[in-house]
Amino acid sequence: MKILHVIDSLNIGGAENLLVNYLLYTKKNSEIHNDLCILYDSKTFLYHKLLDRNINIFDLNLKNKYDLRVIFKLIKLINKNKYDIVHVHLFPAQYFCAIASLFTKKVEYVFTEHSSFNRRRKYKVFKLFDNLSYLMYKKIICVSEMAKNDLVKWIPSLSNKALVIYNGIPIEKIVERQKIYDILLVGSLRSNVKGVDILLKSLKLIEDKITKVAIAGDGILKDDLIKLRNALKLDDKVDFLGNRRDIDILLEQTKIFVLPSRWEGLPISLLEAMSKAKPIIASNVGGIPELIRDGESGILVEPENELELANAIEKLLNDTEYAEYLGKNAYKDAINRFSIEVYINNLTTLYKSLIK
Structure with a gap:
């Protein structure tokens, strides 16, 4: 399987940490080939962590958050590499990839809903845009039952698409240290x-x-x-x-x-x-x-x-x-x-x- 993960950036945050851990821990998995695409340049330690392990990163290096040229770059990248699945995280990557999906063939799109709340849900006008964007995704992964319930409350038609997969964390040996x-x-x-x-x-x-x-x-x-x-x-x-x-x-x-x-x-x-x-x-x-x-x-x-x-x-x-x-x-x-x-x-x- 060839998977492309798309996320806004590798700035420090929960979604970013989860994705980095996933990529690192599946590096040796012969069943899955993972690539990463980030929309905005972010040379954080998470970025270098992936580079050090030879994870393939496509940095689109956008300067403007809503630069629509990103859609054409995504279409070209996805078609050229013939991915089986595009897995999208966070907004506005959600909207950009939804539009790109209209111009890519034989690719399934998945989106992870990382929170039970976003500011767009305060405004009814965004309900139309959200409805259209979620329509392009085969499955919506929610990180908790609460996140799923809130999403379905916002857009009831997603009840058959939404499922819960809890986040995961590497479990390593605990070292006893002096409490500072x-x-x-x-x-x-x-x-x-x-x-x-x-x-x-x-x-x-x-x-x-x-x-x-x-x-x-x-x-x-x-x-x-x-x-x-x-x-x-x-x-x-x-x-x-x-x-x-x-x-x-x-x-x-x-x-x-x-x-x-x-x-x-x-x-x-x-x-x-x-x-x-x-x-x-x-x-x-x-x-x-x-x-x-x-x-x-x-x-x-x-x-x-x-x-x-x-x-x-x-x-x-x-x-x-x-x-x-x-x-x-x-x-x-x-x-x-x-x-x-x-x-x-x-x-x-x-x-x-x-x-x-």
Whole structure:
């Protein structure tokens, strides 16, 4: 099978991490030949990770997000290499590939819905455009049941096309390290989705109970969040680390992982924390309740409830036995349900069914 994966860029994010892990772990799979196409130049460490392993990357190097010339480039690329399947991730790649599909023959198109929410659903005018674009895809992979339900609610005709394949994460040996941080949050700071501001406000309520907190990630809101941290007089307790390649090590140096998101699909950062047996506190939104069993493999809190979040953090810092119990259960779930091997098997089965 020849598969072309198309994604906007390799900037740091959950969808990008998932795709990179998939490509790396299927490199030696004789059944599947994977290529990658990125629309916008993004020479991040994820990009170089793939280059180092000789993954074939077509960089269309667009400067404008809505440059329609990309459609012609995609058509030429797909027809020239005679792919069996084009697997598309994120917007606007979704729209561009939907149009390109009209001019490519004997190719099946698949799209992954990575979130239970997008801003287009606030405007009815986009319902027509979304309807037309989804029509071009043979299957819509949703990363959680919540993502599927929200998509079908938006466009009911997709109920027969949509299916759930949970994200996967490599499970590696856990190294015991000295705990430097009480709390770690990993997430993009390109929007307010991850609720970093909520975490900062909750920390102010229990500032005498914490010593050091780390926030890993970058984006346009970083400066505003640093200003909020300073205004709350938490500058000596909260470190903004930027994008990091060593998330696995940071997790091993952390007591608790926190993700107070406003909405989610199925966050890769939570899977990474589970794979390191971390006790987790996360918002009860999107696909998170499908990952975390409240009180068994983590603690779920209501979104934007700073007091509830603060109380949960304080509880786990005080009760190390309970925190360890949650972490061990999360690790078991990561192995049994959310490993990269399980994800690859599910995706390969889908690909084969489409080619038949």
